[in-house]
Amino acid sequence: MGTIWQPELVSGQGPKYQAVVSSIRRGIDEGALKPDDKLPPVRELAWTLGITPGTVARAYTILTDEGTLKAEVGRGTFVAPPSPMRVSDEPIEIDVIPHAVCEDEDRYAVSLFSPHLPCVGQDKVICQLMAQVAKEPPSGVMHYPSRDSARAARRAVLRWLEGTPLGPLGEKDITLCHGGQNGILLILQSVLQGRKPAILIEELAYPGFRRVAEMLRADVVPVAMDEDGLIPEAFEAAVKAHDAQVLCTSPEVHNPTGGFTPVARREQIAKIARRHDVQILEDDCYRMGVNRAPTYRMLAPERGWYVSSIAKTITPSLRFGFAIAPEGKWSILRRTAEHSFFGLATPLCDLSAMLLMHPQIDDLTQETRRAFNTYVQSAVNILGGYDLSWREDVPFLWLRLPMGWRAGAFCQAAEAVGVQIRSAEEFVCRDARAPHAVRMAINAGVSLKSFDAAMLRLRDLLDGPPEQISV
Incomplete structure (x- = not known):
């Protein structure tokens, strides 16, 4: 079945494919396009609008990826029904x-x-959402996890991170993991090179840094600190002495002292790391309020890695965390996760997406x-x-x-x-x-x-x- 929808492009300065996207969305919002209505074939719509087929195909792809449309092989492109992922x-x-x-x-x-x-x-929200997922799992229960099945969860994490000073960030930059500790492991697996690499930590530090490093056969070097965190001179001396590859740190909420590293100190650390090509892994799992300073991913976007979870704010039981690579390096981290465990279980992704988007x-x-x-x-x-x-x-x-x-x-x-x-x-x-x-x-x-x-x-x-x- 076709549709009587008549597309109308609004002239403007933006790209034409975006105008097509807006036109289709407007048709859905106004009721001219209803769930399961078939969209015109790419070439037919391109001829009607006087644009190239590639422009229409790009618009269809964007809307399909976000779940607004659905493509069925051999049948065409249709308006998708309302997503069951929402509450x-x-x-x-x-x-x-x-x-x-x-x-x-x-x-x-x-x-x-x-x-x-x-x-x-x-706890009650989680239990009710678990029942909802069990009754009608959005991602099904008969398939391996995939990038598509985790898309809603990654978008929910983006919403969860709103206001966190991480620099430019999109859904593809989010790598889902089994809690913050697993995120640390994935990052170090993605970064460390050589037979006996070295990582730097604060002289008082989260024990999970050491445990992951030992598992990866890396040397762990403690760096002197004061009330503002790592001492820059000590950090640089340790980098030179040990040819360190990664600094693991918790600048927003230092574990175990609860300390905080101010912006000026972070800028010094980032400058030294850039000078000696050291990556920075920032563990932000203990922060419960708003950030008081930019993350290292914002200060040093080419080398700042970030990891957090919902364990200290919602529940630790789901083991739901997320890791973020420096700008442009998301594929490295995503590949490490997929090669390690394919991806988080689809019911867990469905549940976590609904939980993070819950109105309460x-x-x-x-x-x-x-x-x-x-x-x-x-x-x-x-x-x-x-x-x-x-x-x-x-x-x-x-x-x-x-x-x-x-x-x-x-x-x-x-x-x-x-x-x-x-x-x-x-x-x-x-x-x-x-x-x-x-x-x-x-x-x-x-x-x-x-x-x-x-x-x-x-x-x-x-x-x-x-x-x-x-x-």
Whole structure:
């Protein structure tokens, strides 16, 4: 069947193929083109409009790629039905739950190893979307993952990253991965060369950098830092001494101290990296609020790699993350992912796309931040008399221990009273000296009453250090 649609091009300065795209979209919006209506053949529409067939074919391709049209071999091009990827016509209404509602039973043992997100309603959204995907999976359940099946998820990530200073960014630049740690692995696999490459990390750094490097048989070199992050002179000296290929860093929310690297320092680091041809891998997984400074991908677009996930803002259970290559190098990273695991499972991509585009997702993440902030403020009120580093939008605290305590002994004593925390030793290289400090992640999965009780037990330990220190 054909259509009585009459195309009309609006004259203007833009390319003609874009005018064709706009004309077709206008026809759909105005009801002249309905789902499953057949579009004129390319040559017929080109003759009608007085333009080349290649121009019409390009317009059809753009609209097909975005899902507005669908092409069927041997039959022609048709208007696609409304995408099932969107949330249903009757949106799922979830009450955003204030954090105080989560105060259920009191628990004595509290783990502060890793951040635990509060339940503010995102669990119900996820469960309902899972049911929706199971009932009518947009990508089906009988095919290997493909670039096309993941397109909606990549577009959803683009929306999620709106406002992040990453420089020019399109859907093709997004490579989906199984959480932030997998993104780090993919980037280093894409970048490292030679039999024994070297990477640089901050002297206190996320342990996942070291673990991936060791798995790839790379040397790990710690670089001295101060309150603003990496010290530029130390960074350059390490690059020269070890012929390093990659710097792994967390400038927006440093793990484990919660520190922040200001713009001027980042510009110095980027300048040195450019001078010595060093790639920069930026881990942004712990940021919960807006960026305070440009990313390295914006400052050094030819060498800035970026990785993040939804683990600290929505849920870690889906293991949904994304990695972004420097400008023009997206195919390298995409190829690494496809050669490693073909692609994320199609139901996971469908679910994640719907989740990130859900009309309540911004409210849910904002409530998550508020809940974390409540716990952070509580910890500061109880432990603020000690040398504590914290930020309202960071789900962990860094505590420098008072005289009389060493990190290992303090962690053992804390576990004995039902509180699990991480020693600074976990954030340094194996042969490096660790400061007498601990990281305490915010566990908003327990009641605020339980969390406060855990903080009070830690304060009791800090107030009464042992007379003898275990070596």
